[in-house]
Amino acid sequence: LKGREFQGASRIPSEFSEEELVAMKEALKGAIQIPTVSFSHEESNFTALAEFGEYIHKVFPTVFNTSFIRHEVVGNYSHLFTIQGSEPSLQPYMLMAHFDVVPAHEEDWEVPPFSGLERDGFIHGRGTLDNKNSVMAILQALELLLTRNYKPRRSFFITLGHDEEVSGTNGAQKMSTLLQARGIQLAFIVDECGFILDGFIPNLQKPFAMISISEKGAIDLMLQVNMTPGHSSAPPKETSIGILSAALSRLEQTPMPNMFKSGLLKTTLQQLASEFSFPTNIVLRNLWLFGPLVSRILERNDVTNALIRTTTALTMYNAGVKVNVIPPVAKATVNIRIHPAQTVVEVLELIKNIVADDRVQFHVLRAFDPLPISPIDDQALGYQMLHQTIQSVFPEVNIVTPGTCIGNTDSRHYTNLTTGIYLFNPVYLQPQDFRSIHGINEKISVQGYQTQVKFIFELIQNSDTDRKPVPHLHEL
Numbered sequence: 001l002k003g004r005e006f007q008g009a010s011r012i013p014s015e016f017s018e019e020e021l022v023a024m025k026e027a028l029k030g031a032i033q034i035p036t037v038s039f040s041h042e043e044s045n046f047t048a049l050a051e052f053g054e055y056i057h058k059v060f061p062t063v064f065n066t067s068f069i070r071h072e073v074v075g076n077y078s079h080l081f082t083i084q085g086s087e088p089s090l091q092p093y094m095l096m097a098h099f100d101v102v103p104a105h106e107e108d109w110e111v112p113p114f115s116g117l118e119r120d121g122f123i124h125g126r127g128t129l130d131n132k133n134s135v136m137a138i139l140q141a142l143e144l145l146l147t148r149n150y151k152p153r154r155s156f157f158i159t160l161g162h163d164e165e166v167s168g169t170n171g172a173q174k175m176s177t178l179l180q181a182r183g184i185q186l187a188f189i190v191d192e193c194g195f196i197l198d199g200f201i202p203n204l205q206k207p208f209a210m211i212s213i214s215e216k217g218a219i220d221l222m223l224q225v226n227m228t229p230g231h232s233s234a235p236p237k238e239t240s241i242g243i244l245s246a247a248l249s250r251l252e253q254t255p256m257p258n259m260f261k262s263g264l265l266k267t268t269l270q271q272l273a274s275e276f277s278f279p280t281n282i283v284l285r286n287l288w289l290f291g292p293l294v295s296r297i298l299e300r301n302d303v304t305n306a307l308i309r310t311t312t313a314l315t316m317y318n319a320g321v322k323v324n325v326i327p328p329v330a331k332a333t334v335n336i337r338i339h340p341a342q343t344v345v346e347v348l349e350l351i352k353n354i355v356a357d358d359r360v361q362f363h364v365l366r367a368f369d370p371l372p373i374s375p376i377d378d379q380a381l382g383y384q385m386l387h388q389t390i391q392s393v394f395p396e397v398n399i400v401t402p403g404t405c406i407g408n409t410d411s412r413h414y415t416n417l418t419t420g421i422y423l424f425n426p427v428y429l430q431p432q433d434f435r436s437i438h439g440i441n442e443k444i445s446v447q448g449y450q451t452q453v454k455f456i457f458e459l460i461q462n463s464d465t466d467r468k469p470v471p472h473l474h475e476l
């Protein structure tokens with residue numbers, strides 16, 4: 001299946017001049033230098049968000065001056081591009097990314113987080129993986145295609161959110177509402193989260209591509225205990241702090257059920273079996289027998305544990321007004337990430353049973369179910385387009401597997417427009433890179449970024465196909 005070649009249109013090779021390669025990385029560096037930080041729902045660096053809009057106008061002039069591309073600013077800072085294809089019968093698709101970033105504490109970094117400095121072949125800074133790399137790579141690939149006189153057959157949208165890190169309610173949610181009002185239905189969406197994973201599984205030497213086809217749900221839950229205040233010189237047997245702490249400790253010490261049996265990680269491991277030598281390959285091929293053993297091993301690692309169960313993180317605690325006053329109220333907030341095989345209602349019930357104390361009140365601050373699981377069969381255009389493009393751009397990657405995003409992305413605001421949501425950032429990710437996302441020393445290799453541009457350049461052309469995807473060989 002080769003997109004444009006099948007249509008008789010000549011395919012534009014993904015080859016870039018030295019000058020273009022340099023311009024690519026310089027454009028990303030400039031984007032990193034704009035501190036588009038989302039601090040909270042109320043507080044963002046609005047000046048930087050506006051500056052980012054001016055910046056993309058400057059570095060991608062062709063995108064903004066092409067007759068078949070419509071650009072709109074939504075929610076003051078987010079960007080919606082409608083790229084009109086020549087074949088209206090082909091259902092459009094959408095490429096997504098976000099350009100807000102989480103804060104960075106400069107002192108902890110080896111290289112200033114908003115410097116975009118290039119060192120040892122890497123571009124350093126907040127947003128180089130999450131997710132300005134995608135914002136810039138999408139626009140860059142389109143700019144390069146347009147300068148080669150590309151005109152798509154299949155229409156597509158590009159949405160660039162400005163508030164993903166604080167829920168996407170002003171950006172993605174508004175763009176979704178706007179597209180819905182226009183009657184748009186999408187063949188598929190591609191957003192951040194999956195990667196080419198390298199070094200996440202012990203004894204697996206080779207990298208593999210994981211396309212997330214669902215993402216976990218979430219609950220922000222506030223627990224509160226009210227008690228009568230009084231003098232600390234004659235304390236009661238139990239205080240609000242003690243009762244709440246005991247409840248929180250029970251939550252931390254009682255893991256949610258292991259859902260390995262009904263999760264996607266099982267499929268991933270079965271697909272990876274052939275990459276291992278004896279006896280791991282036999283174990284992974286026979287998970288009906290070795291499943292309990294394997295899932296116990298997966299529980300030991302924080303990332304794989306997050307993939308097999310709902311997790312409960314104690315993130316905020318507040319109590320006490322003065323050292324000699326028994327506090328009237330203690331509050332804590334727990335951030336829960338729901339496994340795709342469970343729901344908000346089920347998890348809340350489990351939480352209440354674990355806490356098992358009527359003095360603890362529960363206030364749900366925000367909750368949403370996991371995303372539905374997107375199809376990956378031979379007719380699933382989005383999955384097949386990504387699969388095909390991975391095979392051509394990363395020929396060294398043998399295995400492409402579906403997975404679950406353990407975080408949340410803006411894509412969850414678009415479930416009204418499509419059933420095919422695929423989360424894949426075409427970049428190599430090692431465990432230390434994973435820790436740099438929202439952590440310190442986030443960076444991307446220059447070559448990795450240039451390959452990401454190439455990937456999108458090819459993905460856009462591949463998506464021009466009007467054929468149903470042909471069956472591919474399964475790894476199983």
Ligand SMILES: CCCCCCCC/C=C\CCCCCCCC(=O)N[C@@H](CCCCN)C(=O)O
Pocket residue numbers: 130164165166167168192193194195197200201268303304406407408409429434437
């Ligand atoms: C055997 C397989 C091993 C798999 C290893 C998986 C490695 C995980 C790879 C990537 C995960 C990166 C997650 C980044 C996307 C998350 C985006 C994010 O941080 N979103 C925020 C949204 C906040 C919205 C407001 N509350 C979040 O989830 O907190």
Ligand SMILES: [Zn+2]
Pocket residue numbers: 098130131164192
């Ligand atoms: Zn992100």
Ligand SMILES: [Zn+2]
Pocket residue numbers: 102130165438
């Ligand atoms: Zn993030």
